[in-house]
Amino acid sequence: xxxxxxxxxxxxxxxxxxxxxxxxxxxxxxxxxxxxxxxxxxxxxxxxxxxxxxxxxxxxxxxxxxxxxxxxxxxxxxxxxxxxxxxxxxxxxxxxxxxxxxxxxxxxxxxxxxxxxxxxxxxxxxxxxxxxxxxxxxxxxxxxxxxxxxxxxxxxxxxxxxxxxxxxxxxxxxxxxxxxxxxxxxxxxxxxxxxxxxxxxxxxxxxxxxxxxxxxxxxxxxxxxxxxxxxxxxxxxxxxxxxxxxxxxxxxxxxx
Amino acid sequence: xxxxxxxxxxxxxxxxxxxxxxxxxxxxxxxxxxxxxxxxxxxxxxxxxxxxxxxxxxxxxxxxxxxxxxxxxxxxxxxxxxxxxxxxxxxxxxxxxxxxxxxxxxxxxxxxxxxxxxxxxxxxxxxxxxxxxxxxxxxxxxxxxxxxxxxxxxxxxxxxxxxxxxxxxxxxxxxxxxxxxxxxxxxxxxxxxxxxxxxxxxxxxxxxxxxxxxxxxxxxxxxxxxxxxxxxxxxxxxxxxxxxxxxxxxxxxxxxxxxxxxxxxxxxxxxxxxxxxxxxxxxxxxxxxxxxxxxxxxxxxxxxxxxxxxxxxxxxxxxxx
Numbered sequence: 001x002x003x004x005x006x007x008x009x010x011x012x013x014x015x016x017x018x019x020x021x022x023x024x025x026x027x028x029x030x031x032x033x034x035x036x037x038x039x040x041x042x043x044x045x046x047x048x049x050x051x052x053x054x055x056x057x058x059x060x061x062x063x064x065x066x067x068x069x070x071x072x073x074x075x076x077x078x079x080x081x082x083x084x085x086x087x088x089x090x091x092x093x094x095x096x097x098x099x100x101x102x103x104x105x106x107x108x109x110x111x112x113x114x115x116x117x118x119x120x121x122x123x124x125x126x127x128x129x130x131x132x133x134x135x136x137x138x139x140x141x142x143x144x145x146x147x148x149x150x151x152x153x154x155x156x157x158x159x160x161x162x163x164x165x166x167x168x169x170x171x172x173x174x175x176x177x178x179x180x181x182x183x184x185x186x187x188x189x190x191x192x193x194x195x196x197x198x199x200x201x202x203x204x205x206x207x208x209x210x211x212x213x214x215x216x217x218x219x220x221x222x223x224x225x226x227x228x229x230x231x232x233x234x235x236x237x238x239x240x241x242x243x244x245x246x247x248x249x250x251x252x253x254x255x256x
Numbered sequence: 257x258x259x260x261x262x263x264x265x266x267x268x269x270x271x272x273x274x275x276x277x278x279x280x281x282x283x284x285x286x287x288x289x290x291x292x293x294x295x296x297x298x299x300x301x302x303x304x305x306x307x308x309x310x311x312x313x314x315x316x317x318x319x320x321x322x323x324x325x326x327x328x329x330x331x332x333x334x335x336x337x338x339x340x341x342x343x344x345x346x347x348x349x350x351x352x353x354x355x356x357x358x359x360x361x362x363x364x365x366x367x368x369x370x371x372x373x374x375x376x377x378x379x380x381x382x383x384x385x386x387x388x389x390x391x392x393x394x395x396x397x398x399x400x401x402x403x404x405x406x407x408x409x410x411x412x413x414x415x416x417x418x419x420x421x422x423x424x425x426x427x428x429x430x431x432x433x434x435x436x437x438x439x440x441x442x443x444x445x446x447x448x449x450x451x452x453x454x455x456x457x458x459x460x461x462x463x464x465x466x467x468x469x470x471x472x473x474x475x476x477x478x479x480x481x482x483x484x485x486x487x488x489x490x491x492x493x494x495x496x497x498x499x500x501x502x503x504x505x506x507x508x509x510x511x512x513x514x515x516x517x518x519x520x521x522x523x524x525x526x527x528x529x530x531x532x533x534x535x536x537x538x539x540x541x542x543x544x545x546x547x548x549x550x551x552x553x554x555x556x557x558x559x560x561x562x563x564x565x566x567x568x569x570x571x572x573x574x575x576x577x
Contacts, residue, residue: 008365009366015362016351019353019358023394087349088345091310091345091349092345092363092410094315096363096367097339097368
C-alpha cells in the first residue's frame, strides 16, 4: 500500500512538472530551439574546418549534440528545484504526507519526458541535415536509451546543485560552469586527438566522451572496439545515479 | 501558562529554541492553542513568526524543545502530524502554470484520495472559496486575492484539524482581506483550530481569541485582546455634563472614585484614566446620579492593539539599548 502511494505521489509530481515544462513557453523554446541553433551553427560554421575522418560532419556532430542536449537539459532539473524552493512550492509539498523521494523522482522523470521530446526533435533536424543511422534502427534506439539514461543520472547531479544553491539564477549560471568543460573538453565537437596532451587525458576518460563515442558506434559503426564505450557509459551513468540520487534525497530531507 | 498535556490544546509548544549558527531565531518559546479557537501570533518582521510556524508544521527541526499538534509529537512522528496539519504560507505557493482545479486535484491525490473523491473535494473547495468560475484558468491570470484563496483551499483539501495561516492577508486590499476574514471565521465555525500569524493588529483583534506577541525570537506577551489592552492600563472614560455642573461633577467623581479627573478645556468634557473601564464607568454613572448630575454623553475608549504592541515591543527595545 505504501509503495503504491509512493508511485501515485510520484505520478502526480511527474504530471505537475510535465505541465510546467510544456506550459511555460520559454522553457520549451529554450530547451528545444537552443540545441537546434547549436546543431545548425556547428554544422555549417565548423563543418568545413573540422577534420573528423568521416565523409559528413553531421554524422560526427549529431551524437555529440545529443549528449550536449542531455547535459543542458540536466541543468534545468536543478533550476526548477531551486525555483520551487524559493516560491514555497516545496514547503507545501513537504507539509503533505507524501513519499520523501516523490518530489525529486517526479522532477527527474518529468525532465526525462522533456528530453525524449527534445532529442526526438534533434534527430529529425539531424536527418534533415544529412545524418544517417548506418547501423540500423535497433542500435539507434539503444543509442537514444543510453543518452536518456545518461541525461537522467546527470539530472540528479543538477538536483543536488539546485538544493544546495536554492536560487534559480545562480543554479543556471553554476550549471554552465560545470557543464561547459564537460561538453567542450570531450569528443562532442572535435576529435580529441587535436587537443593538448594533458587535456586529452581528461577528454578521453570523462563520461561525456564515453556516451558520445557509444552513440557514434551505435549509429555509424566506424569506431574500433566501440562496444566498450557502451559499457563505459552504462557504468558512468549508473555510478553517478547511485551516488547523487541518495545524496539529493538526503539533502532534500534536510533542506530548510 | 502551564504546558500540561490536555485534549483541550490543539497545539502545545514547550521551550522551543532554534539557532541558526549564532543567531537565536527562537529562544525558549512556549505556546498553546486551544482547540477550535483562533490563536494569533503577532510580531514585527523577522521576529520569528515564520520560523515558529515552520517548526510547528514539521518543515524545520528545532534545536531544542517539544511540539505537539493534535496530540501528535511533531518531532518524533512528523509524517503522522502532517495528516492533521494544513499550511497556507505567506507567498501563496500555487503554481502559476496550473489551473485552480488542477492545483486542488493534485493535492487531493497527494493526500491519497481516490480519483472520484479527489474530484468531488476539488469542486467542493472551488465552490466554497468562490473560485468555480475561474477554476479552469491558469493561476497566473488570478488576482492576488484569488491566489490566496486557492492557497488556502490547498491547505484545506484534507480537512485538517489544525490550520496554520502564515500572514494570510499580507498585501491584500481591504475588501479582499475582509473576504478572507469571513472564510477564516467560517472555518472556525466548523471546528477547525487556527494558528494565524499577522503583522496587522486589527486582524488579530478581529479574529484571534487569544494571542501571543513575539519579538526577537522571544515571547514577550500573551493574552486575549482585552487583557493585552488592559495590561496597558489606559482606558479613558469621557463624560459630558451641563456646563454649569462641570466643576461640581469633577469634585464628586474625584472624591468617590478616588481618581484624578481632568477637564478638557476645549470640549468641557470630563476625563478619567482607569485600569478597569467598565467597572469604573458604572461607578461614575451611579455617583453622578446620586449627586443629581445628568450625564449627557458617556463613552469609554480602549487603547488599540497597535498602542499595546508599540508599548511592549518599544519597551523591550529600550531596555536593550
